Amino acid sequence: MKKLFLKMFLIIVISFLIPILFTKRVKISETISEKVEDNNSFNYDNNMTIRLLHSQTGEVENLDLDVYLYGVVSAEMPASYELEALKAQAVVARTYTIYKMINGSKHENADICDDPNCCQAWISKENRFARWENEDKDANWQKIVIAVDSTTKNYITYEGKPINALFHSNSGGMTEMPINVWGGYYPYLISVATSGEEGYSTYNSEVILSKDELISKVLVKYPNFKIDFSDSECIKILDFTESGRVKTLKLRKYSNFGNRS
Numbered sequence: 555m556k557k558l559f560l561k562m563f564l565i566i567v568i569s570f571l572i573p574i575l576f577t578k579r580v581k582i583s584e585t586i587s588e589k590v591e592d593n594n595s596f597n598y599d600n601n602m603t604i605r606l607l608h609s610q611t612g613e614v615e616n617l618d619l620d621v622y623l624y625g626v627v628s629a630e631m632p633a634s635y636e637l638e639a640l641k642a643q644a645v646v647a648r649t650y651t652i653y654k655m656i657n658g659s660k661h662e663n664a665d666i667c668d669d670p671n672c673c674q675a676w677i678s679k680e681n682r683f684a685r686w687e688n689e690d691k692d693a694n695w696q697k698i699v700i701a702v703d704s705t706t707k708n709y710i711t712y713e714g715k716p717i718n719a720l721f722h723s724n725s726g727g728m729t730e731m732p733i734n735v736w737g738g739y740y741p742y743l744i745s746v747a748t749s750g751e752e753g754y755s756t757y758n759s760e761v762i763l764s765k766d767e768l769i770s771k772v773l774v775k776y777p778n779f780k781i782d783f784s785d786s787e788c789i790k791i792l793d794f795t796e797s798g799r800v801k802t803l804k805l806r807k808y809s810n811f812g813n814r815s
């Protein structure tokens with residue numbers, strides 16, 4: 555029974571631990587501007603163009619903002635979704651882009667890139683069409699264009715300034731504050747309940763690691779790591795964030811002689 559409990563406990567703990575230790579924390583943190591307070595007042599320019607970095611080729615392309623957003627919306631959300639959802643995606647993507655433009659980009663000669671792991675996804679019309687069924691191509695594209703055009707000039711502000719509109723597909727029922735993930739505090743990005751996500755395919759997910767797998771992953775970052783799984787407190791959750799996620803997890807370390815340290 556004790557072993558079963560330990561196994562269950564390990565599974566739960568590891569499912570929280572792995573995203574914290576091994577996901578995009580470092581990578582994404584490089585993309586997040588923390589200069590919210592440095593925003594200058596912003597006036598929407600009808601002829602706004604953005605400099606898009608194509609991550610595969612390294613080329614930088616100048617595009618009209620809304621034309622660029624056709625490629626973002628069609629890459630970030632299936633065209634089969636409701637038009638109102640596509641409109642919401644257009645507004646959020648426009649806001650995210652504007653924020654990058656006025657707060658500086660991590661890319662030297664571009665405002666934004668087309669890599670969703672770095673900035674936000676973008677796909678060319680040609681490549682998008684190649685992935686749609688023939689009978690859907692025109693209707694799908696028209697829907698995307700309507701979503702972007704009907705929301706043109708619409709973006710989200712906080713105290714009159716465009717926000718850093720970070721977005722994702724699914725919160726697992728509750729959003730998390732960025733400061734608990736990448737660092738950086740934004741007064742408008744707080745933990746809120748997000749009902750209606752239950753049907754999403756990755757609403758719940760689970761990662762199961764053997765003890766050896768856990769050790770080998772921790773060793774990547776902490777080469778001298780040793781753990782004694784017979785110790786019931788070898789893995790311990792110290793505290794949780796306001797959204798209920800694990801904030802601090804303690805792995806008890808052992809020396810070569812088996813002494814705790």
Ligand SMILES: [Zn+2]
Pocket residue numbers: 585661666667668669672673674
């Ligand atoms: Zn980027």
